[in-house]
Amino acid sequence: MRSMLRRSMGVLNPSALATALVLLVAWEAGVRAAATRFEFLPAPTEIGQALYGAIRSGQIIADSVHTVACALAGWAIASVLGAAIGLALAFLPIVHRFFGASLELLRPLPAVAFVPVAVLLFGFTVTTEITVIVFASVWPVIVNTVAGAKAIHPRLLDTAATLHLSRTQRLGKVILPAVLPSTMVGARVALGLALVVAVIAEMVGNPAGLGWGLVTAQEALQPGLMFGYLVATGALGVLLNACLRLSFARLFPGIRELQQS
Amino acid sequence: MxxxxxxxxxxxxxxxxxxxxxxxxxxxxxxxxxxxxxxxLLLWQALGDPHSPYFPSPSTWATALRDRTSAGDLVPAVLATFQSVAVALVLATVLGVGIGGLIGASPALARCLGPTLEFLRTLPPPTIVPVAALIIGVDEKMKLFVIVFAALWPVLLNTTSGVRSLHPTLLEAARSLHLGVVARVTKIFLPALLPSILTGVRVAAPLAIIVSLLAEMLTLMPGLGALLLMAQRNFNAAEVFGLLSVVGAFGFIINAALAAFESWALMPQGRS
Incomplete structure (x- = not known):
């Protein structure tokens, strides 16, 4: 708790605030004086007004709720699926031998390129969006689960064998508790990805949510509103990550790297 | 390996x-x-219906790709995407190493700029694409800008942490040898920072590919992304699957090339 306090103090130091303020004022002055050659660059006050208006009308809130709901749904599916695939890869040699390289080949496929395929199969729907999110965010969970399973101390498995634990008991009492922390590290990376990919899928696949709002604001030539969406998306990312970091620190107090990263 | x-x-x-x-x-x-x-793929080929609107069999993908190649679209598109990704990666590396090095070396600068950069970093890179399209306009410059914006952060962060973890002995050695600024950069800093910089570039490369494809999809600038989106809009499933495999190979080759470059560059240091 104290380290968190110190962190936030460190982030909000006076010189940083002053720098950000100077940058914003310079931006405002530059636009007011028409010193920039970009005709659609809005002043920070204009962005603030547009954002405030969009919040008052509830438009940006509804869009955020849609994006976050899709990201969370896709993330939950990806976490469970990734943990299952990771465990299978780590503990079933057959699965590893026959599916390892195929998965390695699919992994670097850019998620954006997957959107047109999903649109072709599912149309411009929520299913498309969630499929793409799952496809993109399942990888870090798999990779981290496999790494965690590889790092289990052999003595733990020996103990399980000595105690004559059955397969399900061994899975529930030894393997899962030992692997879960690293799966969770992967899940945290996956949540950040899920949000980004949700926005991407909304831009080119499912016409709803923040991504679509951003694109429509651009096409309607409303730069203030567009920047408002940008700020909202950034803020949402920070908020989700902070929530996740807090709840993980509470759930797994023993993992230090989580608090550091 | x-x-x-x-x-x-x-x-x-x-x-x-x-x-x-x-x-x-x-x-x-x-x-x-x-x-x-x-x-x-073999089963798909054997049992699949080549005229299926959703799952055309793999041989039709090859035909679709051949048609695209003979129409003269595919090769220029691959080259256009490759060129943007490569140029943007070089720019992002230069910028990221420069800014990251300064921030890592100067705690005062880190305190001033840190939070602003931190906010910019949390913006999902894809959201920059429509913004840049409106403000800069739809051209090559805008595409480069968005890719550099996405690829900059991993390089910058890795360089910063690399500078911070430089061993003090190295800096003292440079001082006692009376090295000039240029010699200090080329003989001490760059070799010591190379591993962190290259790790950053490898993280940045897939991001650069994603943002480049998205920029092409949203603005229909020539490139693989635009081809994919046009194929989807024409409900040409065979071409979509074919292009998807081209994109996969594209990403795979770029990643493999960077990995090879990394182990070659780090060979003298015995860290490959």
């Missing part, structure tokens, strides 16, 4: 043969891993 320390233990005479055996075993296990994918 391929030949580990097994050949080192072997007698000198049997070394070459054992390495060959080792490579063959590796190739076989890789092939085994690919079996389900190959089997899936």
């Amino acid at each position: 391929i030949a580990t320390d097994a050949p080192a233990l072997a007698v000198v005479g049997g070394r070459g043969r054992r390495r060959v055996l080792h490579a063959a075993a590796n190739a076989w296990s890789a092939l085994q891993g690919l079996l389900p994918l190959i089997a899936l």
